[in-house]
Amino acid sequence: MLFNNISEDIVIYKNESVKTALKKLDKSAQxxxxxxxSERNLLGTxxxxxxxxxxLKGESLDKxxxxxxNTNCTSFKEKSFVEADAKRMxxxxxxxxxxxxxxxxxxxxxxxxxxxxxxxxxxxSVQANSSINIPVVIMAGGKGxxxxxxxxxxxxxxxxxxxxxxxxxxxDGFNAFGVDRFYLTxxxxxxxxxxxxxxxxxxxxxxxxxxxxxxxxxxxxxxLRDRISGSFIISNCDIIVKANYNDVLNFHNKNNASxxxxxxxxxxxxxxxxxxxxxxxxxxxxIEKPEYTFTVNTGVYVLNSDALEYIPSxxxxxxxxxxxxxxxxxxxxxxxxxxxxxxxxxxxWAEYKKAVEKFSII
Numbered sequence: 001m002l003f004n005n006i007s008e009d010i011v012i013y014k015n016e017s018v019k020t021a022l023k024k025l026d027k028s029a030q031x032x033x034x035x036x037x038s039e040r041n042l043l044g045t046x047x048x049x050x051x052x053x054x055x056l057k058g059e060s061l062d063k064x065x066x067x068x069x070n071t072n073c074t075s076f077k078e079k080s081f082v083e084a085d086a087k088r089m090x091x092x093x094x095x096x097x098x099x100x101x102x103x104x105x106x107x108x109x110x111x112x113x114x115x116x117x118x119x120x121x122x123x124x125s126v127q128a129n130s131s132i133n134i135p136v137v138i139m140a141g142g143k144g145x146x147x148x149x150x151x152x153x154x155x156x157x158x159x160x161x162x163x164x165x166x167x168x169x170x171x172d173g174f175n176a177f178g179v180d181r182f183y184l185t186x187x188x189x190x191x192x193x194x195x196x197x198x199x200x201x202x203x204x205x206x207x208x209x210x211x212x213x214x215x216x217x218x219x220x221x222x223x224l225r226d227r228i229s230g231s232f233i234i235s236n237c238d239i240i241v242k243a244n245y246n247d248v249l250n251f252h253n254k255n256n257a258s259x260x261x262x263x264x265x266x267x268x269x270x271x272x273x274x275x276x277x278x279x280x281x282x283x284x285x286x287i288e289k290p291e292y293t294f295t296v297n298t299g300v301y302v303l304n305s306d307a308l309e310y311i312p313s314x315x316x317x318x319x320x321x322x323x324x325x326x327x328x329x330x331x332x333x334x335x336x337x338x339x340x341x342x343x344x345x346x347x348x349w350a351e352y353k354k355a356v357e358k359f360s361i362i
């Protein structure tokens with residue numbers, strides 16, 4: 001068995017901050033970091049889920065990961081490693097990564113479930129335990145004005161990323177979690193979208209919700225009130241959010257939420273010194289190139305079908321309108337944060353170019 005070499009990208013020290021852990025997870029291809037001390041002894045692991053729970057408690061991103069990371073993690077000694085045991089651990093515990101230790105408990109390498117469960121049969125066996133059985137609605141009716149002139153000819157849902165359209169990539173992401181029922185809301189150049197999907201092979205069911213006129217980012221959902229019951233997922237057609245949707249749905253149900261907003265933690269550094277001053281213009285301080293962290297709406301949601309009653313029929317109505325109404329009606333809305341790198345927006349040219357580059361190296 002070939003283990004991965006340890007690099008600074010996959011390890012973190014317990015005195016480092018939650019914000020540092022987030023940034024390292026964004027750079028890493030893994031969902032887990034290995035927590036070590038100065039002698040490289042194993043202390044535990046920290047995952048995006050550990051950080052999510054910390055953030056949802058309202059704790060500062062500048063706090064140390066000490067007390068946030070998991071001290072009871074699974075590991076193997078290099079000399080006593082048994083592949084069958086590792087496969088069982090990955091399958092039973094739904095973990096992403098296992099540290100490999102030498103005889104002195106020092107971290108020398110690691111193994112991921114992606115590499116160990118290398119056959120399609122094994123992968124499907126694990127994924128079957130994480131399948132979700134709810135429909136996904138993809139909002140594909142907009143004009144895509146931010147991507148003109150491309151969208152003057154093609155609908156943005158068919159914009160290519162690699163050798164697939166963005167819409168196929170979104171569908172494939174949900175299909176990996178067992179979703180086989182999709183609804184597409186269409187309007188602008190909707191016939192082209194329908195024609196394209198009629199011409200390709202697919203192993204899922206695809207139905208269309210056709211707008212007679214533009215109904216905003218939520219108005220067309222009203223037409224699904226007699227076709228969907230229970231919880232369902234909504235996604236814009238120009239974004240990809242990588243998340244464990246089994247965990248997202250469990251989080252939604254556990255909190256008895258009407259709406260769950262998938263959000264993304266974004267870090268932005270101001271490239272200038274920011275001047276603070278008081279009345280009269282007297283300078284109090286200058287903060288050199290400060291960094292701010294925001295949690296932004298990604299455009300992916302889990303919604304309960306009974307909330308559709310708040311959407312007016314045949315009227316332009318946005319998701320922001322629905323959120324406002326739900327809050328006014330005291331319906332519970334929660335958020336499920338994901339890392340910055342797990343959110344890909346191709347809705348404008350600069351971001352589209354980044355997405356093409358990102359997926360070309362995956």
